[in-house]
Amino acid sequence: MSLVERDLKVIWHPYTQMKTALPPVPIVRGEGACLYDENGKCYVDAVSSWWVNIHGHAHPYIAQKVAEQLNKLEHVIFAGFTHPAAVELAERILQILPSNQQKAFYSDNGSTAVEVAIKMCLQYWHNQGINRTKILAFKNAYHGDTFGAMAVSGRSAFTAAFDNLLFEVEFIDTPDASNIEGLKSQISNLKSDLTCFIFEPLVQGASGMLMYEAKYLEELMAHCREKGVLLIADEVFTGFGRTGKPFACNHVSVQPDIMCFSKGLTGGTMALGLTTCTQQIFNAFLSDDRLKTLFHGHSYTANPVACSAGLASLDLFLDPSTQENIDRIAESHNKFASKIKDHPKIRTTRQTGTILAMEWETGSDTSYFSSLRDRLYQYFLEAGIILRPLGNIIYILPPYCITNEQLNYIYSKIESALDEL
Incomplete structure (x- = not known):
């Protein structure tokens, strides 16, 4: 029996309608801004695993x-x-x-x-x-x-x-x-x-x-x-x-x-x-x-x-390097927000420090239960990115160790989603 099958037999997940939810992703290890599933696929943790991880996964000093x-x-x-x-x-x-x-x-x-x-x-x-x-x-x-x-x-x-x-x-x-x-x-x-x-x-x-x-x-x-x-x-x-x-x-x-x-x-x-x-x-x-x-x-x-x-x-x-990383991420977010703010599918962007949020235009009011949420979530998972939309709001809240290359990859996939979804 696979890890996912064992999970579904005994686990009740948070904030999850267990009847309709997709099967959970089986994560077996982490390193830096990445989490790896049992097949070795890397997922960039763009939401810091529910906003808790600030230095990267399995940090050797903390361990x-x-x-x-x-x-x-x-x-x-x-x-x-x-x-x-x-x-x-x-x-x-x-x-x-x-x-x-x-x-x-x-x-x-x-x-x-x-x-x-x-x-x-x-x-x-x-x-x-x-x-x-x-x-x-x-x-x-x-x-x-x-x-x-x-x-x-x-x-x-x-x-x-x-x-x-x-x-x-x-x-x-x-x-x-x-x-x-x-x-x-x-x-x-x-x-x-x-x-x-x-x-x-x-x-x-x-x-x-x-x-x-x-x-x-x-x-x-x-x-x-x-x-x-x-x-x-x-x-x-x-x-x-x-x-x-x-x-x-x-x-x-x-x-x-x-x-x-x-x-x-x-x-x-x-x-x-x-x-x-x-x-x-x-x-x-x-x-x-x-x-x-x-x-x-x-x-x-x-x-x-x-x-x-x-x-x-x-x-x-x-450590001074952490504040440098915070400033780097904030500056990078600011540049990306400026780049996409006029896209017809973006209702608004907002940023404070390392927190960047983008509200997707759906033609209706903002809603946690927007059907767009599941499509966006799955789209980014397939691309190896963990973004957990709040309805039609996508936000990026990464660990401070995230690299510029990883950030640019996330940004590029958001741009692709704007064109494709």
């Missing part, structure tokens, strides 16, 4: 550090215990974040990092005896698939089966020149009820790589700060260089109160979540009253192997 850690300590309960990798990773991450970030709380993934942030904010007010329970978020947001993360995400087909079980959230449009004053007025009217404002800074990833300007985000953040509304920056997707700077919040001068990380945190090696916060947030939980404790944790919190992968990834990320 070395993980192996060293496995031979010392694989795991230890993190309630009442600690270990060197967790402490060092927290110390080093906090050094490169906005200066107000002072404490690190580990979890398992992006959704749980967001859950922790939401609970921190809600309990921050509760511990002070203040009744502020409403959360502000952007329309079209995506913050994860657990219930709290779903609740602060935009209502969609993804949440429809659970909508009546999700807590109430105040949703607003992303800011621009035409609506910023109205959004600020809305926040002013709600200020006594709002516990926090959670946002994906600059780019709403899962909603189609929707982008908005830093100057309007900064203005909105400043207004929330003035009104006493806590700020949660969800950098699960945008962190670690994706927007051209180390973190998307480096594009604004207002510092968030809480930040969420995962995906690129370990270079795509293994699951790890991180939520950082200010000393002010942390202090609200310091008490002789044990009921003011943050009651949250996971069995694998601060797993030493994952933290070691994070440390190795951070070493690579802080």
Whole structure:
């Protein structure tokens, strides 16, 4: 029995309608920006395997550090215990974040990092005896698939089966020149009820790589700060260089109160979540009253192997060559976007740093369920490229090690698809 046949017998894949989906591609190894199937065919991973891989697959330095850690300590309960990798990773991450970030709380993934942030904010007010329970978020947001993360995400087909079980959230449009004053007025009217404002800074990833300007985000953040509304920056997707700077919040001068990380945190090696916060947030939980404790944790919190992968990834990320690669990719994307922006089948292009999105003209509204998606996906797979369209939106989000030749190959195949499909 082949690997695919064995898979189909026992596996339920994510975001997949198992009755109609194509068989999965059997990947057996990776190297750099490429993944190889069991027949040796190379696929250029143009989406960083769901945006997690920033340094390339099976990176030898990360593998070395993980192996060293496995031979010392694989795991230890993190309630009442600690270990060197967790402490060092927290110390080093906090050094490169906005200066107000002072404490690190580990979890398992992006959704749980967001859950922790939401609970921190809600309990921050509760511990002070203040009744502020409403959360502000952007329309079209995506913050994860657990219930709290779903609740602060935009209502969609993804949440429809659970909508009546999700807590109430105040949703607003992303800011621009035409609506910023109205959004600020809305926040002013709600200020006594709002516990926090959670946002994906600059780019709403899962909603189609929707982008908005830093100057309007900064203005909105400043207004929330003035009104006493806590700020949660969800950098699960945008962190670690994706927007051209180390973190998307480096594009604004207002510092968030809480930040969420995962995906690129370990270079795509293994699951790890991180939520950082200010000393002010942390202090609200310091008490002789044990009921003011943050009651949250996971069995694998601060797993030493994952933290070691994070440390190795951070070493690579802080090497000057990585920023050079980020700049190279951003410049290359910009040139390609300029080349195709007037093509009759391109409705719009948008770019922030290493993220390039192209919206295909279909004659109807943008939709995650566009029939074009499957045709595009299969077309690129046959060409040896992993591009996972968000409906009629194609995006390129490669590992930073991708070569110019590989980028040009991806661009050329997109141009071919524009002519052929």
